[in-house]
Amino acid sequence: MTHHIVVIGAGYSGVIAANLTAKLTDARITLVNESDRFAERVRLHQLAAGQVLKDLPLADLLTDPRIELVVGRVTGIDTGARTVRLGRAGRDLGYDTLVYALGSRADLESVPGVARHAFSVAVPEQAARLRDHLAGRAAGGVLAVVGGGLTGIEAAAELAEAYPALKVRLVTDGEAGEGLSEHARRHLRATFRRLGVETRPGARVSEVRADGLLLDGGEHLAADTVVWAAGFTVPGLAREAGISVDAHGRMIVDGTLRSVSHPEILAVGDAAALRTPDGRELRMACATGIPSGQQAARAIAARLSGREPRPLRFRYFNQCISLGREDGIVQFVHTDDTPRRAAITGRAAARYKEAIVKGTIYGLRHPSIPGYL
Known part of the structure; x- marks a missing residue:
């Protein structure tokens, strides 16, 4: 009887896992996803800013007729x-x-008021809701983006560029772009000044209200709109099923991405607790998710042919940050994701990132390309 592989979740890691498994094996493959469209998550801040994204039917990304797409x-x-x-x-x-391969979603529950009063750019529906909300407020107002990671930085810059009448504030627990080199941080600060983005570092949000943010210590920051980019969480299905997960709910896997408690299950992307052989945790990113999807497919193919798969070998190369449509930062990093001194900034960085993002879609259709992100 033909081996049946089910992939749940059709993000970057799920699509490439399905396509590469079909290429490497004779198994029957079913890909399950809530939507029949692929969400370019790295572009959702552009959707929130009113830009029209390319329509990407999942059926057009699946490269083998043996892959059955189930929408559910x-x-x-x-x-x-x-x-x-x-x-x-x-x-x-x-x-x-x-x-x-169920990925991650915005953490809307850990801070009171976020789910009720804040927007996010974690999934297309949420980004579109923010877009529609801002379309009626282009004349002015205050928009607060909470979170100093790459998602918060990109959202603040994109929205400030798209809605120059808005006063955009980036509210961060630490410093925005803490993982960047000094050269890159200087460029980020200069870009924020150009776009009129006000930064508020060292501010921990204790509550989101209809009229803004309440900080630890009781200070109130007024805002007409709050965008929450201060963390992600994962679905609870693995925990509910009795599969071993870490404190964040991500599936604990071995070096070949196989569940340590249920060896017939592999986890990839944000929903997996991915680590290097020396124990270093890998961050949530499509730059991590895509290689993990490739690794899972190769591990499955190896075991189906009676071989023991090799463990995941992974290194980071850069972080690409868009700062509106004509500006950006490409921060080159060491293998452990710490910043090198070298970084590309400005229009060249914006073009570099655009090429990477477009190349990602090409890579999903050509899953054998190693480490293309």
């Missing part, structure tokens, strides 16, 4: 029966091997 929401995993439960589709889907 996974509501549970029965590890004993080896099935995944599909809510709207109304059926259970059996598997021999499961690839868990």
Whole structure:
């Protein structure tokens, strides 16, 4: 009987895992996703700023007719029966091997008021809701972006450029762009000054209200709109199914990305607790998710042919940050993701990142390309 591989989640890691597994094996493959469209998550700040993104049907990204696309929401995993439960589709889907690629989402629950009063750019629906909200406020107002990581930086710059009448504030627990070199941070500060983005470092938000932010210590920062980019969380399906997860709910895997508690399950991308052989944790990013999807496919192919797969070998190369459409930073990094002195800034960096993002879609269709991100 043909081995059946089910991939749940069709983000960057899930799509490439499905395509490469089809290329390397004769297995039957089913890809399950809530939408029939691929979400370019690295562009969602552009969607929030009112730009029209390219429509990417998943069917056009899948390269082998043996891959069945099932549109539906996974509501549970029965590890004993080896099935995944599909809510709207109304059926259970059996598997021999499961690839868990459900990704991450904005953490809207850890701080009071976020879910009720804040927007995010974590999924297309949330980014579109922010876009529609801002379309009626282009004449002015105050917009606060919370979070000093790459998502917060990109959102603040993109929205400030798109809506120059808005007063944009970037509110961060530490310093914006802490992982950048001094050269790159200087460029970031200069760009924020040019765009009129005010930064508020060292500010921990304790509550989001309809009229702005309440900080630890009781200070109130007024804002008409709050964009939450201060952290991500993962779905709870693995924990609920009794699969071993870490404190954040990410599946604990070995070096070949196989669950340490359920060897018939592999986890990739943001939903996996990915580590290098020396124990270093890998960050949530498509730059991590895509190689992990490739690794999972190669591990599955090796085991189906009776071989022991090699463990994940991974290194970071750069971080690409857009600062509006004509500016950016490409921060080159050491293998452990710490910054090198070298960085590209300005228009050249914007073009560099655009080429990388476009190349990502090409790479999903050509999954054998090693380390293209």
